[in-house]
Amino acid sequence: MNQAASPAALFNIERDIPRMQDDQIAHLLKGVAGGDRMAFRALYSAASAKLYGVCLRILRNRADAEEALQEVFTRIWINAGRFDADQGRAMTWLISIARNHSIDRLRSRREETIDSSEGDPFAMIPDPTPGAEARAVAQGEAGRISKCFEILQPAQAAAIRGAYLDGLSYAELADRHAIPLNTVRTWLRRGLLRLKECLAG
Amino acid sequence: MSTRPPPPPDEGDDFLAAEYVLGVLSLPERLAVESRLRREPAFAEKVAGWAAHFAPLDAEYPEEPAPDLMPAIEARIFGRPQPVAERIPRRRWVFAALGATAAVAAFGVYLTRSDAPRILTTRIAAADGALIFQARYSTDQNVVTITRTSGPGPAVAHDYELWIIAPGNPPTPAGLVSAATRTLIVPKLSAGDTLAVSLEPAGGSPDGRPTKVLGAGVLSLT
Numbered sequence: 001m002n003q004a005a006s007p008a009a010l011f012n013i014e015r016d017i018p019r020m021q022d023d024q025i026a027h028l029l030k031g032v033a034g035g036d037r038m039a040f041r042a043l044y045s046a047a048s049a050k051l052y053g054v055c056l057r058i059l060r061n062r063a064d065a066e067e068a069l070q071e072v073f074t075r076i077w078i079n080a081g082r083f084d085a086d087q088g089r090a091m092t093w094l095i096s097i098a099r100n101h102s103i104d105r106l107r108s109r110r111e112e113t114i115d116s117s118e119g120d121p122f123a124m125i126p127d128p129t130p131g132a133e134a135r136a137v138a139q140g141e142a143g144r145i146s147k148c149f150e151i152l153q154p155a156q157a158a159a160i161r162g163a164y165l166d167g168l169s170y171a172e173l174a175d176r177h178a179i180p181l182n183t184v185r186t187w188l189r190r191g192l193l194r195l196k197e198c199l200a201g
Numbered sequence: 202m203s204t205r206p207p208p209p210p211d212e213g214d215d216f217l218a219a220e221y222v223l224g225v226l227s228l229p230e231r232l233a234v235e236s237r238l239r240r241e242p243a244f245a246e247k248v249a250g251w252a253a254h255f256a257p258l259d260a261e262y263p264e265e266p267a268p269d270l271m272p273a274i275e276a277r278i279f280g281r282p283q284p285v286a287e288r289i290p291r292r293r294w295v296f297a298a299l300g301a302t303a304a305v306a307a308f309g310v311y312l313t314r315s316d317a318p319r320i321l322t323t324r325i326a327a328a329d330g331a332l333i334f335q336a337r338y339s340t341d342q343n344v345v346t347i348t349r350t351s352g353p354g355p356a357v358a359h360d361y362e363l364w365i366i367a368p369g370n371p372p373t374p375a376g377l378v379s380a381a382t383r384t385l386i387v388p389k390l391s392a393g394d395t396l397a398v399s400l401e402p403a404g405g406s407p408d409g410r411p412t413k414v415l416g417a418g419v420l421s422l423t
Contacts, residue, residue, distance in 0.1 A: 037275070044271050052267035054259075058224075069267055073274045078330055079351070088253070095259045096252060099224065107228040108320055108423050145254050163223040164258050170225050192219045193212070199254060 021046070026083070026090035033080035040077060048073075050091065051098040058102035058167035068105055072098045103167045148198035156191030163188075218247035222255055228320075232337070236348065236382050321390065323418030325398050327352070332415060334378065336363075336396050343389060345375065345396070348382045355379050358403045364411055366395040372411055377401075394420050 025046055031039025051072055055065035075097055083093050149157045155177050162168045174184040220226050221234045238245045319340035326333045332352030338345045347363060355361050360379045364372035376385040396418055399411035406412055
């Protein structure tokens with residue numbers, strides 16, 4: 001958070017959750033999927049601090065984060081069988097559950113809408129692209145995004161990072177970066193376009 | 202700000218996928234995306250791609266020792282009495298009327314401030330967890346959106362049917378929910394009402410009563 005302001009330092013995301021811990025969590029998840037309640041408790045011991053960190057950062061309120069964490073572990077119990085170790089890392093899967101639920105809570109708490117006519121966000125055009133991209137990325141190109149962040153305008157990079165980590169809405173991004181609300185979506189998408197071009201290239 | 206035109210429309214899906222992963226969308230937009238994820242594999246692939254791109258940022262989340270919420274979580278899932286003092290008042294309903302086949306694997310049980318948005322949700326799960334529905338009710342529209350988040354569709358010549366059970370009242374049919382996602386117009390519902398899903402002969406219950414209840418959940422405020 002309080003690192004130097006250069007993009008490289010700002011996106012010091014090379015630090016990684018140790019692979020060993022991930023194997024352990026994947027193993028526990030397998031137990032949970034089979035209805036093993038001791039594995040579920042062990043999973044709570046192993047992963048709750050990280051997941052609570054996610055909930056707390058996004059919800060910014062301990063009582064709310066505790067409620068969210070209960071729901072997150074409920075979902076983990078129910079959905080553990082859907083985790084596929086071949087498709088990604090266990091901790092990433094758990095964090096996505098915590099992020100998604102925290103963001104849902106946040107959005108239902110402070111409902112904010114933005115003009116969605118801009119940029120045709122709901123174009124229902126079927127996309128024939130096969131699934132190569134997700135697999136390629138999942139197979140370990142994790143460091144690439146940090147390099148790609150460096151080519152963005154610092155404000156756009158900070159906005160993308162703030163949205164992902166803190167659950168900032170478009171309204172909050174507009175406020176924080178002094179961008180008119182009706183153009184913030186286009187502005188962010190421009191950043192995403194550059195990011196995508198970089199990731200593809 | 203420059204006035205470069207927005208990206209062409211065929212980029213829209215990819216941006217929408219990125220926006221979903223980032224979390225910037227409103228709740229209705231998020232729900233719309235989640236509904237598409239279940240029926241459009243190509244779109245789901247885009248979301249998975251962006252999720253993988255951004256996943257390294259997860260390392261930035263600090264670890265924060267969590268209180269021991271396991272007793273409350275287990276009570277929520279396994280239905281035990283909670284040995285710890287509860288932070289928020291909760292209501293539970295007896296499911297005896299639903300019969301022995303009914304089981305509630307889990308349900309969202311947080312009741313929040315009275316000024317919270319009026320969206321009620323519940324999870325309806327079969328006893329073995331092999332079949333899960335997620336239901337969402339919006340008080341301003343009187344519609345339930347119910348999505349099968351796990352498990353197969355009904356067997357040949359059968360349908361799933363949704364039921365509404367107000368406390369102390371018999372189940373009333375609310376429509377077939379065999380499709381992966383259905384939106385049904387329903388009477389006014391409140392937190393504490395129960396939604397249940399039954400397995401029926403094709404076309405729905407022949408006698409206005411659930412034939413075989415698969416699972417039930419209590420609506421609560423999110």
